[in-house]
Amino acid sequence: KQEVTQIPAALSVPEGENLVLNCSFTDSAIYNLQWFRQDPGKGLTSLLLIQSSQREQTSGRLNASLDKSSGRSTLYIAASQPGDSATYLCAVDNQGAQKLVFGQGTRLTINP
Amino acid sequence: NAGVTQTPKFQVLKTGQSMTLQCAQDMNHNSMYWYRQDPGMGLRLIYYSASEGTTDKGEVPNGYNVSRLNKREFSLRLESAAPSQTSVYFCASGRNTFSYEQYFGPGTRLTVT
Numbered sequence: 001k002q003e004v005t006q007i008p009a010a011l012s013v014p015e016g017e018n019l020v021l022n023c024s025f026t027d028s029a030i031y032n033l034q035w036f037r038q039d040p041g042k043g044l045t046s047l048l049l050i051q052s053s054q055r056e057q058t059s060g061r062l063n064a065s066l067d068k069s070s071g072r073s074t075l076y077i078a079a080s081q082p083g084d085s086a087t088y089l090c091a092v093d094n095q096g097a098q099k100l101v102f103g104q105g106t107r108l109t110i111n112p
Numbered sequence: 113n114a115g116v117t118q119t120p121k122f123q124v125l126k127t128g129q130s131m132t133l134q135c136a137q138d139m140n141h142n143s144m145y146w147y148r149q150d151p152g153m154g155l156r157l158i159y160y161s162a163s164e165g166t167t168d169k170g171e172v173p174n175g176y177n178v179s180r181l182n183k184r185e186f187s188l189r190l191e192s193a194a195p196s197q198t199s200v201y202f203c204a205s206g207r208n209t210f211s212y213e214q215y216f217g218p219g220t221r222l223t224v225t
Contacts, residue, residue, distance in 0.1 A: 004154075032212050043116075043202060043216040044155075051212075089154065098143055098206050098214060099170060102154040 002027045002094050006103035014111050015082060021075040021106050023090035028068045030094045035064050035075050038087045038105070047088075048075070080110045114138055116217035118203050124223045125193045133188040133220050135203030143206045144186035145214065146170075146178060148199040155202065161186055193224045 003026045013019055023033070032051050036044040048057045048064040050073070056065040063076040073090055087107045091100040119134045137144065142163045147155040147170075157170030161180040175197060177189045186205075190197060200221050206214040 034213065036216075043218045044204075046213045046215065049213050091155075093212065098145070098212055099157055099160060100145075100155075100214065101171075102147075102156070104152060104154040 002030075002092060002101045004090060004092055004101050004103040006088075006090060006106050008106060009104065010107040010109070012109040012111060013080060015080060017080050018076070018078050019080055019108075021077070021088050021090075021108070023073040023075070023103055025071045025073075025092050025094075025101075027094050028071050030068060030092045031096045033064075033066055033073050033090060033092045034100065035062075035073075036089045036091065038089060040086075044089065077108075082110045082112050084108065085110045116203055116205055116215055118201075118217040118220050120220060121218070122221045124225065125190075126225055127194060129193050130189070130191050131193065132190075133201055133203075133222075134185070135187065135217060136185045137203075137205040137215070138184065139205060139215065140183070141205035141207050141215075142183070144180065145204040145206070146176075146186070146188045147202045147204065148172065149202060149219075150199050158188065158201075190222075193222075195224045198222060198224045 034049045035047045050066040061078040066073045087105040089105040091102040116137045145160040146158040149155045159178040161167045164183045200219045203217040204214040
């Protein structure tokens, strides 16, 4: 059974820092991995999706990498801003049916 | 373009009552999903529908039923609510071809007393 883990559960950094969020998964036979952002009391917003054949994806200040063999993905946020404060979740699809398995999320706080 | 909409936003039920959570998407997506989110548990898939007319169980289907009414709408029904079903429920949709991103609704906060 696929298990997804995100460490740390919470992270607090000063504004302007570059930071990395981690996601690990136990079954490397995945179709894709998706990173989401969730603001308090809101739904999820898709940030980046990496197909299994890809190594990384970039969108603005965000860069997500994927290493299937080691069962790891990282989300790199450059020049962090207070507006980046949110919970970040990663999710994997290892059945090709988009039946996502989610990690528990990392709650990120950017301090002005 | 409203994306994925869910009703109601909040609901309080007594144990044993029934209710239906509604979800609709206007993006012409084939696939639709119901998840629940509990503190410390992340999101877990309840049911999904790969296309109109088909539904299948996810990780935690017990106590729920679903209906894919048409391509736009996917409802989740609790026949006899239990306190263990207190959660935030999210509906999502996706194309399941070319781009596999899922798009989420704002959620329904359900409390069962």
